[in-house]
Amino acid sequence: METRRALLVDAFADEPLSGNPAGVVPDAAGLTEDQMRAVASELGASETAFVRPGDEGEGREVRYFTPEEEVDLCGHATIATYAALFERGEIDAGTHTAQTAAGDLAVDVGEDDEVWMEQAAAEVAAVDVDHADAADALGIDVAALRDVGADLPLARASTGFPFLVVPVNYFEHLRDASPDQGAIADLCERADARGLYAFTFDALDRESTLHARAFAPLAGIPEDPVTGTGAGACGAYLRRHGALDGEFDEIAVEQGHLLDRPGTVRVETDGHDVRVGGRAVTAMDGEITVPENDDDDIVVA
Incomplete structure (x- = not known):
């Protein structure tokens, strides 16, 4: 049976086994959707x-699979992919094109190992969801949401992966949340979103702008450690609502501490154009045996 190189790369992290782990298959030419889905699982x-290989020999096509489905874009997996390609000398520092289902996106790789990726143009829209339902889904007292809701309403925000954005007043309330995955899934369906992104300005690190948590049960992800698309979408949402100073200044979003996988996403946005950046560290480098189209058995070597 055929084997392909497979990596686990921790994105938005400076040390292994922190940040958000992403699978990376650097040579997926010829794999079918079923095979990619099986490998991701x-x-x-x-x-x-x-x-x-990208269309017409330009750039690279990148496709993203959760263990359950294909998604249009994944921020942390993109950062992980280009950091791993650079680390192994397969690409040089500079600007590269990632051809994704969300569009062709520029990825900048620095000599300092930091990777920045362009995201799809931000979409921010009002939603017909009230604070009580969001609070029930998160297992948070509704007052923690209404306290900031006058200035920062619930909204659907997307840079390629749509989130229901939920502001929370204090870190302790976000920390102590008891999310109901079924209720979050129902709420996301109502909001035409794929996940729920809850955040607070009450961050742990004095250099961080926000602390966030992300839940995406509709994509098979109960809680994501550090979320690039969520941070980018949230940054655009905050710009649109005038909650950040400066027009295009960088913000830092911390996440993952409650899962013992702390990481930081850096975001630049004017409310429409969005870039997210960070570093990544390879945690596993090996080979995976790819099943035949009708064979679900996979062995990691």
């Missing part, structure tokens, strides 16, 4: 990126 990361 075996690797077990929230998303796995599959890299193939």
